Amino acid sequence: MNVFVTPAMLAQVVVSGILSGALYAMVALGLALIFGVMRIINVAHGPLLMLGAYTTYFLYSALGLNPYLTVPVSMLALFAVGVLLERTLVFRVVDAPELSSLLLTFGISIALVNLAQLLFTSDLRSVEYLTGSWVVGPVALSKPRLVAFVFAGALTGLAFLFLRRTKLGKAIRATSQSREVAMVCGIDVQRIHLITFGLAAALAAAGGALIAMIVAIQPEMGQTWTFKSFLVIVLGGAGNYPGALLGGILLGLIEQVASLFLTTQLSEVVAYVLLVVVLLVRPTGLLGGRET
Amino acid sequence: MTTKALGAVVAAMAVLVGGLAAQAQGPIRIGASLSLTGTYAKLGRNQHEGYKLCEKDLNATGGLLGRKVEFVVYDDQSTPATAVRLYEKLITEDMVDGVMGPYSSPVTEASANVTEKYKKVMVAPLAATTSIFKRPPDKKRYYVFMVISPAEAYLEGLIDMAAKRGLKTVAVVNEDTLFSKAAAAGAVDIAKKKGMQVVFQEAYPKGNTDFAALLTKVKSLNPDIVAAATYFDDAVALTRQMRELDVSPKAYGVTVGGDLPEFYDTLKANAEYVYGATQWEHVLPYPGNHEFFGAYKKEFGHEPSYHSAAGYAGCLIYAEAVKRAGTLDADRVREQLLKLEMRTVFGDYKVDQDGFQVAHRMVTFQWQEGKKVVVWPDEMAPAKPRFPTPPWNQR
Numbered sequence: 001m002n003v004f005v006t007p008a009m010l011a012q013v014v015v016s017g018i019l020s021g022a023l024y025a026m027v028a029l030g031l032a033l034i035f036g037v038m039r040i041i042n043v044a045h046g047p048l049l050m051l052g053a054y055t056t057y058f059l060y061s062a063l064g065l066n067p068y069l070t071v072p073v074s075m076l077a078l079f080a081v082g083v084l085l086e087r088t089l090v091f092r093v094v095d096a097p098e099l100s101s102l103l104l105t106f107g108i109s110i111a112l113v114n115l116a117q118l119l120f121t122s123d124l125r126s127v128e129y130l131t132g133s134w135v136v137g138p139v140a141l142s143k144p145r146l147v148a149f150v151f152a153g154a155l156t157g158l159a160f161l162f163l164r165r166t167k168l169g170k171a172i173r174a175t176s177q178s179r180e181v182a183m184v185c186g187i188d189v190q191r192i193h194l195i196t197f198g199l200a201a202a203l204a205a206a207g208g209a210l211i212a213m214i215v216a217i218q219p220e221m222g223q224t225w226t227f228k229s230f231l232v233i234v235l236g237g238a239g240n241y242p243g244a245l246l247g248g249i250l251l252g253l254i255e256q257v258a259s260l261f262l263t264t265q266l267s268e269v270v271a272y273v274l275l276v277v278v279l280l281v282r283p284t285g286l287l288g289g290r291e292t
Numbered sequence: 293m294t295t296k297a298l299g300a301v302v303a304a305m306a307v308l309v310g311g312l313a314a315q316a317q318g319p320i321r322i323g324a325s326l327s328l329t330g331t332y333a334k335l336g337r338n339q340h341e342g343y344k345l346c347e348k349d350l351n352a353t354g355g356l357l358g359r360k361v362e363f364v365v366y367d368d369q370s371t372p373a374t375a376v377r378l379y380e381k382l383i384t385e386d387m388v389d390g391v392m393g394p395y396s397s398p399v400t401e402a403s404a405n406v407t408e409k410y411k412k413v414m415v416a417p418l419a420a421t422t423s424i425f426k427r428p429p430d431k432k433r434y435y436v437f438m439v440i441s442p443a444e445a446y447l448e449g450l451i452d453m454a455a456k457r458g459l460k461t462v463a464v465v466n467e468d469t470l471f472s473k474a475a476a477a478g479a480v481d482i483a484k485k486k487g488m489q490v491v492f493q494e495a496y497p498k499g500n501t502d503f504a505a506l507l508t509k510v511k512s513l514n515p516d517i518v519a520a521a522t523y524f525d526d527a528v529a530l531t532r533q534m535r536e537l538d539v540s541p542k543a544y545g546v547t548v549g550g551d552l553p554e555f556y557d558t559l560k561a562n563a564e565y566v567y568g569a570t571q572w573e574h575v576l577p578y579p580g581n582h583e584f585f586g587a588y589k590k591e592f593g594h595e596p597s598y599h600s601a602a603g604y605a606g607c608l609i610y611a612e613a614v615k616r617a618g619t620l621d622a623d624r625v626r627e628q629l630l631k632l633e634m635r636t637v638f639g640d641y642k643v644d645q646d647g648f649q650v651a652h653r654m655v656t657f658q659w660q661e662g663k664k665v666v667v668w669p670d671e672m673a674p675a676k677p678r679f680p681t682p683p684w685n686q687r
Contacts, residue, residue, distance in 0.1 A: 003492070003509045012537070016504035122331070124525055126558045132684075133536040142504075142536040215501040216528050216558055224499060259505030264496035265468055267505070 005260060008138035013256040019145045021252025022152040025245045027207035027225055028232035029156060030200035032244040035233065036176040037196040038094055043105040044085075045204055045229055046222030047112035052078050052205025053212040053221065054120055060127050067129045067213055071151060074209040075202040082201025086194050094193060109226070116219035124216040148210035155206050156245060159199070163241065172196055231275055237285025247285070319362035320355070320620065322610075323382030324392040325403065330370030335599045336395040339418055340365060341592050342603025343392060345584075346611070348591075356611050357618070364388055370395075372402035379406040389620050392607060393436075395599070397421035397471060404436045411435060413613075413625045417606025418599060421470060425648040435622060437629050438649040439606045439641060440598075443471050444478025446569040447519045449656025449668035450545035451479055453567075455486040457679060459516035459542055463492035465506060465530070466521035475521035475547050483519075491515050501529040504537065511539045524549030528558050535562055535684050542680035543567060545656070551598075556662055563659045565681040570655055572598035572638050573666055575674070584637040598638075605638035 027049060034042045055074040060067045085108065093101040130147060133140040163169040174182040175192045183189050207225070211217070232251050236243025251271060258267035278285065324343065327336030343363050350361045364386055368375035375394050382388050383406070393416030394403050400419035407414040416424070417439040425438050451462065462483045466476035473495065480490050491513045494506055507530075510518060518541040520530055527549040534544065549555060550568025559566075574585040574596065584604065588596040596604075613628040614620060633651070634641045642651035656668035658677050667677040 003512060006512065009508050009512055012508045013505045016502075016508075020502060020504075122333075124528070124554060124558065126528070128558060128560055131532060131535060131562060133538070135538070140537045142533070145536075215532075216525050218525070255502070256505045260508060263494050264500060264503070264506050268497060 009260065010257075012139050013260045014253065015139050015141065016145070017253035017256035018249060019142070019149045019252070020255070021249035022149045022156070023207055023210060023248075024228055024232050024251050025248025026152040026156045026159075027204055028229040028236075028248050029159060029241060029244045030203035030207075031226075031229040032233045032236075032241055033172070033176075033196050033203075034200045036241070037172055038090075038193055039098075040090065040094065040101040041098065041105065042200070043102060043226055044109040044112060045200070046224065046226035047109045047116075048078055048082065048201045048222070049204040049208040049211070049225050050116060050217070050219060050222035051081065051112065052208030053217045054116065054125075054208075055205065056209035056212045057125050057127055057217060060129070061125075067127045067209070068147065068151070071206055071209045074205040078205030078208075079198040079202040082198040083194055085201075086197035090197060091190070091193060109222070113219050113222065120219060122218055122220075124218050125212075126216040127212045129213055142214075144213045148214060151206070151210055155203070159203065160241070168195065231271060234275055234285060235278055240285060243285050319360040320357065320390065321362050321364050321386070321388045322390045322392055322607075323364045323366075323379070323386060323388035325366050325368040325375040325378035325382070325394045325399075327370040327395040327399065328365075328367035330368075332370040332395050332399075335418075335597070336370065338597045338599040339395050339603035341588070342417075342596070342600040342605075343607050345588055345591055345600075346604045346607035349587075350607075350611055356614055357620070361611070363392075368394060368399060370399070372399045375399045375403045376406055379403050383407075383410045383412060390610065390614070390625075392603075392610060393417055393419060397424060400424055400436075404433055408433050408435055411622050413437070413610070413622045413629065415439060415606045415610040415629070417602040422474060422648070425646045427646075433647070435626060435647075437609075437643055437647040439609065439638070439652070440571045440602050441649060441652045441654045442478075443474035444481070445654045446475040446547040447479035447521065447545060448482050449569060449654060450517065450519055450543060450567050451482045451486060451488070453656065453668050453677060453679075454517045454543045455483075455488060459488070461489050461491045461513070461515040462517045462519055463510045463513060463515040463541070464490060464519045464521070465493070465510070466495050467498055467500075467523060467526055468495040469498055469523075472521040472523070472547070476519075479519045479521065488517075496526070499525075501525060503530050503533045507533055507537045507539050511537060516542045518544045520544070520546045522546045522549055524552060524555070527555065531559055531562055531566060538684055540681070540683035544681060545569070550659075551657070551664065556659060561687070564661070564687070565658065565678060567656055567658050567667075567677070568664070570598055570657060570664075571652075572601045573655060573657065573664065574601075575666065576639070576655065576672055578637050578639055579635055581637040601638045605636035605641070608636055609634055609641050 031045045034040055052074040055077050056067055056070040059065045059070040093104050130143045133142045163173055171187045172192055175189055179189055232247035233244055235250055236247025254271050255267045258270040326340045347361050347363050350356055355361055366378045368378055391407055391412050391414050393400055393414050395418045397419045400416045401424050413435045415437045420440050420443045422442045464476050464479050466472040483490050492510055527546040545567030547569055551570040556563045613625050613632055616628045617624040640651035644650050655666050657664040657666045665675045667673050
């Protein structure tokens with residue numbers, strides 16, 4: 001249809017794109033960590049996010065907690081789930097061919113989704129806490145999305161600080177650069193794997209918790225997020241952590257701007273065409289491969 | 293021949309004759325495949341309960357053709373391929389006397405091929421897609437009958453009410469799937485017929501929950517009406533984001549999903565003024581509707597949905613046609629179904645020569661103070677719509 005795009009409209013979608021992009025970045029950072037450190041493609045990343053969303057939902061609806069206060073609780077809970085999964089299952093496929101890890105995490109993903117369907121049913125649920133928007137000039141800032149943006153930005157920042165500054169973070173990056181050398185230097189690689197997986201699950205959980213306050217949740221909500229996270233880390237460069245940040249914001253912007261100029265349907269096409277182009281032209285991602 | 297042997301022969305004959313008599317008075321078995329698990333489980337189960345209540349009511353009033361009625365139901369797990377296999381089994385192995393339709397358009401579309409092949413009449417109470425019934429002459433289906441209103445009629449009430457109140461411009465958005473596309477196309481047609489201007493139309497992919505860009509475009513055009521052909525999650529997300537982006541049409545309506553209690557539970561006050569469409573409500577003044585509502589609640593411990601009512605009514609419609617035909621013979625039952633005009637708890641039934649429903653009416657409701665209030669069509673509406681919808685910042 002003939003919609004005349006004004007600068008105000010463009011400003012609106014750019015803002016919306018950046019707001020959702022920050023969430024993409026945070027969730028994808030978890031996936032990038034696991035891939036970087038363990039060389040595992042974790043298909044169960046989205047379902048872990050879904051569990052985080054349900055944790056927040058139940059804490060909010062059953063105990064009446066402020067949903068934003070439940071974010072750290074969801075993160076801790078899913079950190080534990082991540083650690084448990086790593087210790088019981090995932091560690092077995094760390095050095096196995098890539099297909100094994102794909103199959104295993106795919107299996108975990110199916111199991112988690114079906115378990116959630118059994119336990120929580122497929123009914124849609126939502127955390128209706130903060131609605132509406134703040135209007136700044138021509139731009140409406142959705143309240144739950146803006147707060148989610150702030151949370152995502154802060155958590156991603158903390159994760160980077162942790163990776164850059166702390167001894168444990170440095171050990172994680174060292175393991176990601178070369179497992180053998182890290183081992184020789186006395187780093188307990190098993191433990192690093194455990195912590196990385198837990199941390200990634202916690203980042204996914206934070207994403208889930210924040211998403212639960214934006215849209216209605218259901219057990220199958222995770223898969224889309226697995227795909228989006230893949231897209232983000234391929235765009236940014238697999239294993240390159242700042243790349244995840246760039247990729248996330250980029251994906252948010254592409255989706256929104258393409259929806260504005262084309263249609264909502266075509267925006268997905270644009271995102272995935274870009275994925276193919278990046279893989280063809282610059283397979284290491286826009287910021288290059290495993291530079292940490 | 294000894295008396296002993298004679299006795300044995302008599303006994304054998306008695307068993308045979310007895311068996312035959314029992315056969316003649318055995319129940320009429322009606323087969324159906326329903327979505328008892330999987331994606332459509334909730335709705336398929338309601339339809340199943342509608343069938344069960346119909347079975348009970350028929351048997352309480354002397355059965356059908358002097359025989360008891362018994363449903364044979366299998367679970368198709370909400371997949372068309374399984375349903376196809378189950379209808380084959382019902383017809384060829386279980387040798388059922390009749391069949392009733394499954395849940396949903398896609399499953400009905402697939403199953404109808406089987407029932408046509410074996411020339412079995414199938415009243416399909418939960419298929420709303422026009423293309424199942426309206427087909428090119430060389431692919432015509434003879435034995436499948438529609439009960440509910442087609443997808444194209446879902447947004448008719450919203451557009452009609454708005455037109456009567458002098459609104460001029462419409463924006464139509466829809467999920468890009470079979471049902472929603474048909475509902476959107478229907479809305480565009482009706483709007484044009486009423487002389488309104490469709491200023492915007494866009495589809496979005498299934499599972500989409502971010503409508504910022506789409507709504508930014510809608511807002512820039514400032515339409516009087518936003519008509520959205522939705523399912524549940526998109527209806528919720530769209531409504532929330534309309535508030536966030538301050539998109540304030542004078543009337544805003546959705547299709548499926550808007551009629552679920554969860555719609556209000558999720559959106560709370562933001563659901564106020566939203567219009568929705570439904571095939572059936574228990575408050576509608578159809579004969580026996582009130583009693584059906586009570587009996588259903590008593591029997592199953594929860595309220596019926598329109599799927600329950602359509603299942604119940606579909607089964608009664610089939611039974612009525614069998615009664616009038618006086619036989620289970622498919623061609624004679626078909627003749628009756630084509631002629632039949634009936635008013636059930638679900639509303640009116642009458643089909644054209646393709647088995648396509650032409651009498652049943654959709655109703656449009658509006659969420660008012662947490663309740664669905666029927667506001668259209670006028671002759672069935674107990675209340676007036678709250679019109680126009682006030683802008684978000686004045687609520």
